[in-house]
Amino acid sequence: MEDAFRPSTDLDDPPNSRLFLVTSKSITEEIIREQFATFGEIQDVWVVKDKQTKESKGVSFVKFAKSSEACAAMEEMHGKCLVEGTKPIKVFIAQARSSGSHRDVEDEELTRIFVMIPKTFTEDDLKDTFKTYGDIEYCIVVKNKSTGESKGLGYVRYHKPSHAATAIENCDKTYRAILAEPRNKTPAPDNEYFSAPRTDHVMGDQGMNPYPQFADSGNYTRGDLRGTDIITRCLMVSTRASITQEQVYSLFDLVPGLDYCEMQQDSYGFSTGNAMIRYNNLGSAVYAKNKLDGFEYPPGNRLVVAHIDDGEDRRSPLGRMAMQLVAAQMMSIVCNPGAAQLRKTSTGYPSPAVPQMPRVQTDVALPPLQKLAPSDSRVKERLFVVFKPVPLPMDVLEDVFCRFGSLIEVFLVPGRNVGYMKYAERKSADDAMASLHGQTINGIKMKVMLADPPKEESHKRQRTY
């Protein structure tokens, strides 16, 4: 039946999560389990044995849940003696079963990642972004040879496979980090680059504005925003400083009734400096706007807060009543800072210790989360989704649309209020459509329809979508 979609556990999924061990024949599965357990979630240990004699062939496979776990185990355990008196073991990342190759996988192939980055990114930006996952040997931004402008692509070489794997696993998905294909096989591992003296420690955080698109956008003033007189539960927060969604959340959660906060991201996944806030009542929104518009957070950075049209509530008299009620609650908090459980965050700004807010709020009865289908799955069906008034964030969409199974990817059309959901199984798409069409998620209304086939430009091969 063609390539039936397998949620199977066997494959080398994720890639490079399986180890190939060469050990003394006396080493058992139990010994291996015991010694490798500290590196992560072991999914399988298999000691290869002779079919007749049942004796170990001195070869084993250890499957971890994550590549970073397998890599860390390899780095730590290679050359160790698992049992006193036995020969030191060899540990490699196993070749994918499908590859058929038995060549050793070299660190060279496991330490360099390839990423998509904003065209404004310098190599230092790249380094600053990815050094949190491990020691970087070097960074390269791919540039146009003649003009020198960035192509929005970069390479990061780490010293250790586990660092590259951790970066791929944990960096923002919009970087689309993958292992870089090894460059033309030049078997000259001449890595004697100790050239430039370290200039690593960056002085302050002020030196670099990660959002250059805001460098010259400071001349809109608060008076001339159209619609400042509308009253809604939704607010738009604009900031020129790089503050996180968590910080915005903590700040606006000082006003009771916050039920949604999301920093908007551009198509690269970088903060746009705008966050959408929604309260469960008009009064809280009005109060938060009045208190926080123009508030300096962090000191020196004036936030701009304005109501935005959420398509429902408008200048309701109820809003003013609710506002007064909430104002009374606020007074007690403002006058008793101790009651607000202020603490220092990692950034040093005071913020309340608040429980995590559920990311998705809706009346729809959602099935449990399901794993995404592998990104190289065949697309069997696509949904076309229209949002009103603005698109939901990618992570929310993934959270919601994955619950019907086999979701491969969410794609939002840049600059429009529409997007596509790709599924590996038709039934998943159908189920999602049946459950979600016409529904409201986080205050955003959605139409969910089958997508028309993409405009066909030629009679050639089918696009990969």
Add this chain to the structure above:
DNA sequence: CGACGGGACGC
């Protein structure tokens, strides 16, 4: 040198 088993979906 040192490379690929076992088990059996679920309405």
Add this chain to the structure above:
DNA sequence: CGACGGGACGC
């Protein structure tokens, strides 16, 4: 009404 993203390194 509201429609279609995307990737490779001067050695």
